[in-house]
Amino acid sequence: MHHKKPNISEEEMGRSPCCDENNLKKGPWTPEEDQKLTDHIQKHGHGSWRALPKLAGLKRCGKSCRLRWTNYLRPDIKRGKFSEEEENTILHLHSVLGNKWSAIAAHLPGRTDNEIKNYWNTHLKKRLIQMGIDPITHQPKTDLFTCLPQLIALANLKELLEHTQLTHNLQYFNLLQQPGIVANNPELNATNLMPTNQEPNPYFSNIFQQELGQGRVEMSNLFPVENASIGGGGSQPLQQQQVVPFMNVKTSDDHEVVGQCQMSDKSSSSSTWNPLPPLMDTSGSNSQENSSYGGGSGGAGGASLYNWPDFLFEDSFLDENLKEMC
DNA sequence: AATTTCTCCAACCGCATCCTT
DNA sequence: AAAGGATGCGGTTGGAGAAAT
Numbered sequence: 110m111h112h113k114k115p116n117i118s119e120e121e122m123g124r125s126p127c128c129d130e131n132n133l134k135k136g137p138w139t140p141e142e143d144q145k146l147t148d149h150i151q152k153h154g155h156g157s158w159r160a161l162p163k164l165a166g167l168k169r170c171g172k173s174c175r176l177r178w179t180n181y182l183r184p185d186i187k188r189g190k191f192s193e194e195e196e197n198t199i200l201h202l203h204s205v206l207g208n209k210w211s212a213i214a215a216h217l218p219g220r221t222d223n224e225i226k227n228y229w230n231t232h233l234k235k236r237l238i239q240m241g242i243d244p245i246t247h248q249p250k251t252d253l254f255t256c257l258p259q260l261i262a263l264a265n266l267k268e269l270l271e272h273t274q275l276t277h278n279l280q281y282f283n284l285l286q287q288p289g290i291v292a293n294n295p296e297l298n299a300t301n302l303m304p305t306n307q308e309p310n311p312y313f314s315n316i317f318q319q320e321l322g323q324g325r326v327e328m329s330n331l332f333p334v335e336n337a338s339i340g341g342g343g344s345q346p347l348q349q350q351q352v353v354p355f356m357n358v359k360t361s362d363d364h365e366v367v368g369q370c371q372m373s374d375k376s377s378s379s380s381t382w383n384p385l386p387p388l389m390d391t392s393g394s395n396s397q398e399n400s401s402y403g404g405g406s407g408g409a410g411g412a413s414l415y416n417w418p419d420f421l422f423e424d425s426f427l428d429e430n431l432k433e434m435c
Numbered sequence: 436a437a438t439t440t441c442t443c444c445a446a447c448c449g450c451a452t453c454c455t456t
Numbered sequence: 457a458a459a460g461g462a463t464g465c466g467g468t469t470g471g472a473g474a475a476a477t
Contacts, residue, residue, distance in 0.1 A: 135446080136445095136446075136470090137446075138446090157462080158463070159461085159462065172447085172463085173447080176446065177446085179464095180445075180446085208465095209466090210465075211464075211465060222464095222465075222466080223444085223445075223446085226465095226466070228444095230467095231444075232443095
């Protein structure tokens, strides 16, 4: 039942807003107030919250007392960091229930809706966003606008790598110009500027690079993070792959980009060159923060959260590239 | 060491829903 | 069925402490 709000103010109605009446106290609770509230509820129960403050000798409104009790003083409250299991439960339930914090809290003994809401807003939501997952739908973001930062980062990276490759070739060319170098090193081939006995630079030989050059890059190839699953939806969890460093380059402001060659499959003999920067564990140094979304009902477990380095999304970085694109 | 910026969470506010009359 | 008070819920915020400059 919904009551339409009257046009006249509550003051005009003769009822002032909660806590405004009788100079009731607001703000943080003191230990003395906590003690009074706890003592009263343990002796008499809370009964009517509205009547409680007077009975307990508190200059608070009933609402404030109820909140303090349910969110802080209740004896069965669980304190401390959320466990990995609790995190997974929250993620799963949120994907099903949305922002129904009290409903979610009902599945987490000792946790309050307020605490879960706070944890969601300060940790889990941010983490999903960083992973390119919409925190509302729990689906990977696929529209162009939300992918723009990633696309810009990718375009910039391509430029960086090309520039680095050019520099590399020039250096190599200059080396060849030195007298006697080729004569003393027959394995060097001045025609293609590559040592003949060296594996081709994977960056220039793999399919991904060709696609980049032709401007047709599959989104699914660009965002391996999309493989991360929540609650065992059938897709494979994001797993940290075996990484072989390939090259390090620096941006103008001294950030280092590390290209990598990822062994895509232990059983596979072929390696794939991934021109994307490595996903970095941004979940913080605290081990409690390291969490898995792969576990859940899927049970694969053990997958950490990896993201692209923050600098790819810095304003200066993006601004520069947006200017070029527009 | 001082100052600024950022992060986090307890608590508030207003609306929705429930309950009683 | 309607009115109105009590309680619950979810969005938001203020300020303390931490981190960065």
